[in-house]
Amino acid sequence: MNRWPRRRNQGFRQITHGLGTLDREVFEAIAESDTPLLDSAMPPLTRAADHSKLWFAIAAALMASKRPAMQRGAVRGVLSLGITSLFTNQLAKRLWTRPRPARTSVPLARQIRHFPTSNSLPSGHSASAAAFAVGVGLESPPAGFALALLAGLVGLSRVATGAHYPGDVIAGFGIGAGVAVLGGRLVPPIVEARLPVTEPLTVDTPKRPTGKGVVVIINPASGSGTGARVLDEVRDALPDAEIIELGPDDEPEAMLRDAAGRAEVLAIGGGDGTVSTAAGVAADAKLPLAVFPAGTFNHFAKDLGCDTVGKTVAAIRNGTVSCVDLVCLNHEFIVVNTASIGAYPLFVQTREKLEKKIGKPLAGVYAMLHTLRHDSPVRIRYDNKTLQTSLFFVGNSIYLPPGFAPSRRTRMDDGLIDVRFLETGRKFARTRILGALAFGRLPRSPLYHELQVPEFSFTSLDGPISVARDGEVGHEFENISFTTRYRGLPVYRPLR
Structure with missing residues (x-):
């Protein structure tokens, strides 16, 4: 045996x-x-x-x-x-x-x-x-x-x-x-998502070497004086363009709608909030939009590839136009970059203020701690679910990377809305969120929700709440919806 x-x-x-x-x-x-x-x-x-x-x-x-x-x-x-x-x-x-x-x-x-x-x-x-x-x-x-x-x-x-x-x-x-x-x-490694690339929808547009038919509205005071410099560059580069300077008491939307009545091309120079208004006017008037980077951050212009005045001028002269998506807030207001509720703007401002000094990871952890400690959460209901959140982000097209530090778009015509929010009502939620952020596991946390959808709607259970869009604090709503206008805006941009 x-x-x-x-x-x-x-x-x-x-x-x-x-x-x-x-x-x-x-x-x-x-x-x-x-x-x-x-x-x-x-x-x-x-x-x-x-x-x-x-x-x-x-x-x-x-x-x-x-x-x-x-x-x-x-x-x-x-x-x-x-x-x-x-x-x-x-x-x-x-x-x-x-x-x-x-x-x-x-x-x-x-x-x-x-x-x-x-x-x-x-x-x-x-x-x-x-x-x-x-x-x-x-x-x-x-x-x-x-x-x-x-x-x-x-x-x-x-x-x-x-x-x-x-x-x-x-x-x-x-x-x-x-x-x-x-x-x-x-601690899983960070895998940067790569989105599929398709051919852009181009629009046949006449070349405008001198800017004839272009009406440009610029706020000289935007971007801490950047607008005034952009104004001079545009005037020299496009001598036949009609240029309108916004004064401190002018209403941008009224000026834009008046200009759209006689323009063949509507152009705007200002911050992202002004660009968002111009995008809505241009889309309603079925006009192509040209964007000059005259604001502080110029997120929309940079994502278009128009991070300098020269690039926008070249696109106008060569007649290179393609269509990008817009997002409609409650079928009334236009979003070209991002919208948010809760303390997301505070989180971004705190992180950006510190990231050059201590690095983005540490700055993100500190900004998250600061935000979660100082903000009042909001209760929302969507898809028959009720939850509490302090950080809620909506993007026009999909942003990269995943998590709560979206920084860029590789496409602006994917027909999708990027929705991200953190659930802060669960037990030890703050500790779990900070730990997941510190170890790079936030996108895998059950408290982090991310959706890429053509439309999204929810209801605030605590009454009307303020919605910030494109860097500006906007109106208050109780029932909120975001819908995509797929390739709804023709814009001048360099062809890639």
């Missing part, structure tokens, strides 16, 4: 003995190879990897690249390396005693000065190399691929210099990669 366990134990010993023999034979083959390249390249490489100096230097270079994916990869790689090093040296090396290879088994030119005396299994250098490479690769696959090749060479250097058997290196690679992958499961 005891023969089967004995046979299994004998089979296991035979397998491990065979693998150990193969391991030593591969080591001897590498050690005995007469290759000048190994003699010259492997010792410096293995010394560079001592105490992870090589990986820390690469991490510093990735942080200096100013590319968010590489910067996140550097942080994840260093953290994975640190955990792996602790696990390997304090636990893994104590589980299985295995002597190092004989120092004299490799040529003298390849021998390292300070030969390690700890257990051979697993290779700590290899574990750290794999942990760093895989950690970086989770955030930036191209950089991770290049580092994986370098990590492989570091593992080879440990065998070539006689510090480890190949099996030690393979075990180290497995441990390092495993720790990095486990970290990726606990």
